[in-house]
Amino acid sequence: MKKVLVTGGLGFIGSHTAVELLSRGYEVVLADNLANTNAAVLDGIAAIAGKRPTWANVDLADQVACRALLEGHSDLAGIIHFAAYKAVGESVQKPLAYYRNNFGSLLNLLDFTAAHPACRLIFSSSCTVYGQADTLPIREDAPVKPAESPYGNTKQVGEEILRDGARAHGFRAIALRYFNPIGAHPSARIGELPLGVPQNLVPFITQSAAGLRGPLKVFGNDYPTRDGTCIRDYIHVVDVALAHIYALERLLSGKGSDPVEVFNLGTGTGSTVLEVIAAFERATGGKLQWEWAPRRPGDVVAAYANTEKAAAGLGWRAERTLDQCMADAWRWQRTLPAK
Numbered sequence: 001m002k003k004v005l006v007t008g009g010l011g012f013i014g015s016h017t018a019v020e021l022l023s024r025g026y027e028v029v030l031a032d033n034l035a036n037t038n039a040a041v042l043d044g045i046a047a048i049a050g051k052r053p054t055w056a057n058v059d060l061a062d063q064v065a066c067r068a069l070l071e072g073h074s075d076l077a078g079i080i081h082f083a084a085y086k087a088v089g090e091s092v093q094k095p096l097a098y099y100r101n102n103f104g105s106l107l108n109l110l111d112f113t114a115a116h117p118a119c120r121l122i123f124s125s126s127c128t129v130y131g132q133a134d135t136l137p138i139r140e141d142a143p144v145k146p147a148e149s150p151y152g153n154t155k156q157v158g159e160e161i162l163r164d165g166a167r168a169h170g171f172r173a174i175a176l177r178y179f180n181p182i183g184a185h186p187s188a189r190i191g192e193l194p195l196g197v198p199q200n201l202v203p204f205i206t207q208s209a210a211g212l213r214g215p216l217k218v219f220g221n222d223y224p225t226r227d228g229t230c231i232r233d234y235i236h237v238v239d240v241a242l243a244h245i246y247a248l249e250r251l252l253s254g255k256g257s258d259p260v261e262v263f264n265l266g267t268g269t270g271s272t273v274l275e276v277i278a279a280f281e282r283a284t285g286g287k288l289q290w291e292w293a294p295r296r297p298g299d300v301v302a303a304y305a306n307t308e309k310a311a312a313g314l315g316w317r318a319e320r321t322l323d324q325c326m327a328d329a330w331r332w333q334r335t336l337p338a339k
């Protein structure tokens with residue numbers, strides 16, 4: 001049974017990926033220090049998968065602790081590295097904490113893959129690296145633009161660290177550039193758990209509809225788009241999780257030319273904010289309260305993925321619709337405490 005370490009495995013995408021790994025017979029070790037989640041997610045994973053993965057409560061940016069964890073699992077076939085701070089706005093307020101945590105954890109893991117090159121690594125990257133792309137849909141060879149936040153910079157530089165490390169030490173890796181992961185597992189046992197006021201659109205929508213927040217504020221109505229609101233590529237978190245299985249299998253099969261390959265994870269379809277609201281209302285039969293608000297600094301007008309490279313290289317395409325995303329997100333929200 002191949003063993004895989006999932007860092008950030010109690011987080012949003014990590015937990016959904018752990019479920020898919022377990023259902024395919026992988027042995028899964030989760031490393032998560034609960035910086036942005038809670039331990040109850042482990043029960044949700046176990047309830048879906050029918051088995052409870054090992055959980056190590058480890059701060060991966062702590063070199064001694066990370067080394068001790070990895071020495072206990074020197075037979076790892078792969079590492080899927082989700083653990084990172086990921087709030088764009090917070091990263092502007094606390095850049096040093098973001099660099100220390102996101103680079104420290106990555107470097108500690110790469111010390112291991114440099115010593116054990118047979119252990120393959122998948123790195124969570126982001127469409128943020130493209131900034132406002134000149135051409136849509138966005139291809140992986142689109143120019144990486146100067147990062148608009150320290151968070152985005154940790155993804156851009158993280159990919160460079162991967163490339164330099166792989167070239168020098170002979171390990172193999174894949175960087176997956178997520179567009180906008182949303183939704184929840186259809187079982188409603190796991191889903192998105194934003195701590196505090198949600199910065200992202202869909203968790204704010206579901207919390208507002210659940211009466212936990214006031215009306216949704218739509219940031220900007222005068223963008224050069226079909227209805228004046230920003231366009232994003234919203235992809236179901238289960239589709240994102242499945243892409244990690246395909247990427248791992250590509251790495252384990254030894255396919256692929258470059259030591260580090262990059263793939264977009266998106267649906268290839270862009271949706272405006274108003275279209276997301278309409279999808280939520282269709283999926284739930286409810287009416288969402290919302291109001292216009294000023295543009296949010298840093299927002300790009302439009303971003304959606306060219307999906308051809310992922311389809312050809314991973315043999316994967318997103319399958320779930322925006323309406324399914326909203327129905328699953330709402331079902332999950334209704335399981336959460338009303339307070």
Ligand code: WQD
Nearest residue numbers: 086088126128199200201204217218219230232273296299
């Ligand atoms: C989507 C659209 C907002 C909230 C961010 C990160 C990205 C990735 C995904 C980690 C935008 C609008 C939002 C609200 C709104 N995270 N909006 N009212 O900004 O595309 O991407 O999350 O990798 O790196 O940048 O996602 O959900 O915040 O915003 O109108 O209350 O919804 O203006 O147009 P974003 P988002």
